[in-house]
Amino acid sequence: MKLTLKEIASWVSGELKSSTNIVIHGVAGLELATSKELSYLGNVKYIDLLKTTQAGCVLLPLEFKSRPDLGYSGPVIYVPNTQWAFVQILRGIEKEYKPKHPRGTPHPTAFIHPTAKLGKHSSVGAGCVVEEGAEIGDFSVLYPQAYVGHHAKIGKHCLIYPQVVLRENCELGDRVIVHAGTVIGSDGYGYLLQNGKHEKIPQIGRVVIEEEVEIGANTTIDRATTGETRIGAGTKIDNLVQIAHNVKVGKNCLIISQVGVAGSSELGDSVVLAGQVGVADHAKLGNRVVVGAQSGAMGNVPDGAILFGSPARPHREAMRLHALLGKLPEMYETLKKLTQERRAKSEI
Amino acid sequence: MKLTLKEIASWVSGELKSSTNIVIHGVAGLELATSKELSYLGNVKYIDLLKTTQAGCVLLPLEFKSRPDLGYSGPVIYVPNTQWAFVQILRGIEKEYKPKHPRGTPHPTAFIHPTAKLGKHSSVGAGCVVEEGAEIGDFSVLYPQAYVGHHAKIGKHCLIYPQVVLRENCELGDRVIVHAGTVIGSDGYGYLLQNGKHEKIPQIGRVVIEEEVEIGANTTIDRATTGETRIGAGTKIDNLVQIAHNVKVGKNCLIISQVGVAGSSELGDSVVLAGQVGVADHAKLGNRVVVGAQSGAMGNVPDGAILFGSPARPHREAMRLHALLGKLPEMYETLKKLTQERRAKSEI
């Protein structure tokens, strides 16, 4: 990356205030940035870092134009939203540095069934396997060693990282990103106890991932017993997450690493599940529900509820209980004293 | 799938009650089934759904033949066990729809060491690697990109999904199913602190998976330091589960997603570990032990115990404590009041 300040300023429609037009080689946080790197003030609480930063240029909010008290006198680009401007710059850099994939011709070591359909400008990497009847949309990239099962469908502009497994009949919408090692469409966990043996219930449903979903690495999403497991548009799933069979996840949810959602549960839109949360089977979480880290949610949870604990309680209650728990030793001692006094009195 | 009601009825040895012999195209739950789909009443608590279901045919228990009050007048197939009949129908459908794998000749892109032995009618998919001295049993299917290590053995009628790794010397019994991305035989986690460094303890044991075990996606089962890590016949393991080195799991256990079983622990037969449970190292769980979701079990647990909580307690006690915890604020206030009164009195 080599960009002049002027180029960057025009990129983010910002106002450049600088006596020079130096060349920027990279980006970094205020603490780590060097004189050849661009940084930004993403949150006012870090304002003191401006006094010591070595950054070659800083993105500041427009309203800071009239503040001479920042203790920073280097080059500035003023923008309406520093975070968003920084993301745009990252995107520009990414475009340049990200490995390019040959488009249009699959890698000679990939195995592609003759009935599979490859979209225009799509890319199929080395060692990939694309089975009978599968479809890859236009501009979609399969990194090496991915597996696309029979009659599976991948939309347009998707990014499938190495060693992803998409099993038969499953479907990804447009602009979906799936990170390495993730498995979509593995059999749901279903058995029927017959004469002391767990007999397998065939899982003949599928998984549907709607558009603009991103799924982290080594995550697993099981196919439905019948019908669909479905992930709503714009939802972002982190690494090592388990989504069981027949689960429905709404739109724009955030599901952090190592969360497990058990079978047939339903999440509304904009739900946030923090790290290592468990959601019991057949639970129904309303829109905008937030569940704190390591908590266990179950049953019906109303829109907008904030839960914490295992089993989960309303967040405020859980926090109060956590604080009171710390007073348990004191409570125990007080109670002992009161009981002893009572006994002493009754003996008088 | 296209089956007449008569065909389905004969399939499950059921009694057909219908004025027509319509063609069924699929199966679904009572709520979602359309007029071309078959459904079933799996549990009496859903009996009211019969009044509104659109299903083209419903499986009902034999004892419902004399009940005119169900509010459902469409085609019925009466069977002794509706769940089991439904499973049999799913199996029939699965046989038809499941991708077929070419038998007898490995895929040309697979690498198979000349000393490896492939059973009759076995299938080795594209990009698979089968190392020196490995053995694949008759009728077993390796989906693409699986790895079978040196001298590893796979029994008969096994189903190995894409990108499974079975490391050297490990062994799978007959009719074992392993889902995509699962690793069997990775090194156990063992170090010895010597002069401030964690020196690796070689893990030269192996993993033995007995017959009819099913293992979910992206699960890990470590090889023993010496001897064996062993999973008993008929046990079913879900996705993202960790089984550490030297663990012994009994027969017909159910181990739900994201469970971790630490080193050298032993599980009896028919143990159930719910989602995200942890079992400490060197624990010994008796037969039919049940551990509730997100709980942590350790030490010796007697046959039939039901545990809950982290650290786990007997389930009944844990539930009572959970309820009493909710009363902690009230208890705290009461105690405060009592103490204040006492102080007031003593001041008099």
Add this chain to the structure above:
Amino acid sequence: MKLTLKEIASWVSGELKSSTNIVIHGVAGLELATSKELSYLGNVKYIDLLKTTQAGCVLLPLEFKSRPDLGYSGPVIYVPNTQWAFVQILRGIEKEYKPKHPRGTPHPTAFIHPTAKLGKHSSVGAGCVVEEGAEIGDFSVLYPQAYVGHHAKIGKHCLIYPQVVLRENCELGDRVIVHAGTVIGSDGYGYLLQNGKHEKIPQIGRVVIEEEVEIGANTTIDRATTGETRIGAGTKIDNLVQIAHNVKVGKNCLIISQVGVAGSSELGDSVVLAGQVGVADHAKLGNRVVVGAQSGAMGNVPDGAILFGSPARPHREAMRLHALLGKLPEMYETLKKLTQERRAKSEI
């Protein structure tokens, strides 16, 4: 393995006391060892097993030479440190039994970009993909089906098991071991809410793994947004662990299975995180911090602290609370009685 007692004794510089020079075929614990296997007393608490062991030879501590009361009269090799001697024997056995990998010439089914550099005596297995500008150090082994991204670097004497993914620009030091299915360098989980949509923040940083780190199977380590995610030298990470973007892990840490460390957290040296622990984002754990299984750590944790619980408290406090929790029913009853008495009195 076939070694005489004399050979083994000289191997570990031990003193052999035996009337014969039998041949040993393997090793095992005291309880399981047969007359052709070597065993060892690793911990004095197992001393009674010496009375019943069938082992063909036992490693004992030097100071046991003058103890005739052990109830064991078979062959003995006396060594200063039995555990360490046993590890050395395991290493000797491993060298013999471990699959050998052809060195110097990559497997013909591997795809290696012409600009990639392969070190002397390195090995690239079947189906591997080594992208543009990647580097593999001398003597390093890539098991089959591994993926090494653009400009990624692997040090010397590394061991990369099947189906590992190392994404672009990431770097492994010398003598690093990575187990099967692990993903290094997946995108960090970062989004910016803009007009109701979670906009992806490009993750253009990388991952650096220092020398002598070992990483278990199906683990995920995310690349930094900018800069580095870094794992310090000598740290050992177990299976199914999540390390988020921008995390810094110190040297010689032990991170057990299914731990999750959230974004931008820092761990000092020699930190121990037990199984299923969660570390919140932006936490800072000092040197030698220990967090108990299933606990949740956050904020600043001083050097040497021992934590337990979710959310975590100091270990001693957490253990006391756990014990007191068990007395909650009794406390509740006592409090009820006291309140009733008070009410009775006030009514008098």
